[in-house]
Amino acid sequence: MRKLEFILLALAILLIAVGFLAVLPPFEGFDETAHYSVIQQIADTGTIPRYGQSFLSRTVVDYGLHGPLPYSSLNPPFDRNGGMTYAAFFASPDHVVAYENLYRKPSIPRSFHPSKIANWQAQHPPLYYLLMAPLMTATASWSFVTQLFALRLMSFLLAFAGLMIGLYASVIHSPPTVRRSMLQGFLLYPLIVPMFFAEFARLGNDSLCLLLFGMIWAALLRWLQDENDSKRSVLIGILLGLGLLTKAFFLPITFGIGLFMLFRIWREHSDQKLFMSRLKQFALMFAPLLLIGGSWYIHNLISYGSFIGGSDFITLTRRGGLLANLKGEMTSFAFVRGIVATLVTWSWGGTWSLTRINELFRIPLLVLTGWLFLNYVSQARRHTLTHAIWLPMWLFAPFFIGLVYHVFVGIALAGSGNTPGWYLHILSPLFAFVFAFGLAEIKNNRIWKRKLLNCLLAYAVFFLIVVNWMQMVMFAGVAIKGDNKYYQFQDHAAGLMRAADVLTRLEVLGWPLLAAICFGGGLLCLIVSLVRIFRAEPRECVSD
DSSP states (O other): OOHHHHHHHHHHHHHHHHHHHHHOOTTOSTTHHHHHHHHHHHHHHOOOOOTTTOEEEHHHHHHHHHSBOOOOOSSSOTTOSSSBOHHHHHTOHHHHHHHHHHHSSOOSOOOOOEEEEEOGGGGSOSHHHHHHHHHHHHTTTSOHHHHHHHHHHHHHHHHHHHHHHHHHHHHHTSOGGGHHHHHHHHHHHHHHSTHHHHHHSSSSTHHHHHHHHHHHHHHHHHHTTOTTOHHHHHHHHHHHHHHHTTOTTHHHHHHHHHHHHHHHHHHTTTOHHHHHHHHHHHHHHHHHHHHHHHHHHHHHHHHHSOSSOOHHHHHHHHTTOHHHHHTTTOOHHHHHHHHHHHHHHHHOOOSTTOOBOOGGGGHHHHHHHHHHHHHHHHHHTTSOTTSGGGHHHHHHHHHHHHHHHHHHHHHHHHSSOOOOGGGGGGGHHHHHHHHHHHHHHHHTSOHHHHHHHHHHHHHHHHHHHHHHHHHHHHHTTSEEEOTTSBEEESSTTTTGGGHHHHHHHHHHHSOHHHHHHHHHHHHHHHHHHHHHHHHOOOOOOOOO
């Protein structure tokens, strides 16, 4: 890939994300009410929230009295969301005027005051919130909407940095023949799996998870070039320890790396010197992560009886454990539904309103991702399991097993397991790496396969435009979430006939002009890049 395509695609990711943020209403991002409260509590009181002892901020609760909230997602009617929907909000001019005065103008510094509503995100380790607290303090007197935009933008930049770090390491440690595909795999990943934007263009500790995972991925690839690099082993351990202080998702990531290391050690058990050398590197890697992150999970075990410390796991422990609660609740339908929901929402799940689009629109993207994965396997099977090309599977398998376990937990507690697939984007460098080898394999095949790939990539651009427009129309109150969970529009043109009304209304909640400029600029960069890629695709092959 030429330098111009790289710059254009990287710029496209940033511009589309900023455009997404510019029209995303407050607290429409997943669990943002809880994340905002945790950051504000740390910023103003200097105390670390603890599960069962911390509460949502009054800032968050008061917002629900004056501004629109996401649609509910459990049972219809979904407009019973504990406040106003977007349609109800814009139907009341008095609420709109009051909102502009309260949330669009600078104010006296907001500070943390606990409400009576428990904060369910107090279950998480504190590192992300500690890093975001200084920005919360610095923006406390800004208008609320502007402050939230700044916090969200910082979160996305953390995630974007993680993707770029993973990209750089993957390119320099790949054979020259696949470097072009490696660049494309990483930079086209958010287009192929657009839930990337909704997952990271919001408040949430997943963004720091991606930054840390990108650094771990880079360190692992470098370590595989020199397995006697003790400093690199220690660095990986430190990064894993910091990951454990960010979110429990680093438990399966750590487990996967441990399995990969132990398998490599076992393969060399006949060579005493090499065996001891690799065992030493294993110890150097895992000692710091236990010292840095272990105490949080030991505290969870002592305090709540759950090593993980998540609210679902604590509740399950108090009810007698997984097996006792699965009896009478477990069905094959509930399990399959939970797994399918995880895979589908990895591709696209929308925002916290969880409003659906027709499933047929998803099929081309799912076909593309499945095709890339199968082609990656075709490449990987030519190598031993200890080769770097298999590293994604060593890390993905325990992570996915963890999500499947959470499906069982959901079934045990509520009769249905819903594990969001967007959590998988924490592993974005891993999937982008897989996509890169999938792209390289396709380019070595017949021309009709390359043309099909180009058509699917073009469709991905179309999909991105459509879903973002649907979201904007809903945020403007011109569409609603129907009882069947799908978008319901007031006209047959999906709100296009009322485009002016949509943009005018969104000026209350965000910056639609900025969004239009950024979306337009990002899509232009994307289209120009794809056209240049389509016109000149050299054949590639994988070699050691």
